[in-house]
Amino acid sequence: MKILYGVQATGNGHISRARAMGKYLAKAGIQVDYLFSGRPAEQLFDMQQFGDYQVKRGLTFVTEAGKVNYWQTLRQASVQTLWQDVKALDCSSYDLVLTDFEPITAHAAKQQKKRSVALGHQYAFLHKIPMEHANLVTHLMFRHFAPAQIRLGLHWHHFNQPILPPIIDEEPDEEHDAEHASKEANRVLVYLPFEDQQQVIGLLKPLTEFQFSLYGPGLAKATIGHIDTHPPALHAFKADLARCSHVLSNAGFELISEALQLQKHIMVKPLQGQMEQQSNALALQQLKLACRTDSLSTGAIAKWLNEKQQYGTVNYPNVASAICNWLLQDTPGEVNALSKTLWS
Known part of the structure; x- marks a missing residue:
């Protein structure tokens, strides 16, 4: 064939x-x-x-x-x-x-x-x-x-x-199980490719009690205090996704699917004017699988990171x-x- x-x-x-x-x-x-x-x-x-x-x-x-x-x-x-x-x-x-x-x-x-x-x-x-x-x-x-x-x-x-x-794009195996076991409670994966990356860094800077792994277009591999920045990459991104406890991203489908399967605490900021992402955010709300914000701010991110609310889990x-x-x-x-x- x-x-x-x-x-x-x-x-x-x-x-x-x-x-x-x-x-x-x-x-x-x-x-x-x-x-x-x-x-x-x-x-x-x-x-x-x-x-x-x-x-x-x-x-x-x-x-x-x-x-x-x-x-x-x-x-x-x-x-x-x-x-x-x-x-x-x-x-x-x-x-x-x-x-x-x-x-x-x-x-x-x-x-x-x-x-x-x-x-x-x-x-x-x-x-x-x-x-x-x-x-x-x-x-x-x-x-x-x-x-x-x-x-x-x-x-x-x-x-x-x-x-x-x-x-x-994940096959459960012993290597992945080991990665899950080493999940870091204060590690946050941030992937907001449609946002201004320097603005995102500015929003994360006051949240010093958390460690951020930020991936995005135009970023170089660097460390800014408690924020690690990375250009788009496959294997490093997968590793950070496995070890983080929280995922902050736009409302694209595939990353959220992987984060749900890995039982991460998720907040989405849908891309304005993009019906698909706004509908994805609505579905996550209705299914009680993630938190939604329509505008990014340090306060909104901090509230989500510190909330005790339990969301639903999936097993696809x-x-x-x-x-x-x-x-x-x-x-x-x-x-x-x-x-x-x-x-x-």
Whole structure:
């Protein structure tokens, strides 16, 4: 079996899902070619797992200081380049096109009538789940941005809909168990890539009773008192995620999924003007899994760090392995059946 796997590279969450899926596709002996879009190639990191992958411009949202800048998004979008890439992509040698909200592979498969499967959190929004600031535009975007014949939506709860639990890039083993045992009570992982990083440092400086591991674009590896700053990195980030007790982040899906699985104390600050992140924050509130703030301040962070409230816990199955086995079937079963099996 040969798969073309398209990955939306705007955020690291889609790539993290591809890392998890890629491990099981490789174990199954499936040949996979990867295409990433939405971020320049020089901004990608720790990509050795994906071999000789392609990078295309695609489409992405421009953010500034924690808000979506729609004007800059429209200015920088190149629909002409997108459609040229769609037309130039030859899917004839592939048995399946798999897309994680990546538009070039999705539309190429649709035009060439190639078997296609979409997986990702965005496809959960085609069902009745908690949503904030949803409208016709957002509905059309989720339906048509990266379409496929079969759509596998992912979320933290099923909400009585045919959606799947999260795909988490972590395999429980003795090494991870040891890392969990060494969790530091006052260690906080901070990942707010859409915020002004210097402003974030300023907010954390007064909170000297905690040790912060701050990751973000433009940061260098340095120590500022009780704050360790890091550029984006895979293995160091995973290690800090394992040993921290608290996670402060925007409301992206994948990191929160990993933090929930590791039973971290979580606060999210959703990206303003981004319906998906605001809906994620709403779902976390309704499920009583995390704390939410819509504006960052030293006071809000301190209150969360010192609160005694207990949040719910989760224990998700190995979704990546299950989807891989499902894809390998000659005639994959109904998504409803796969959903019920995984949630059970």
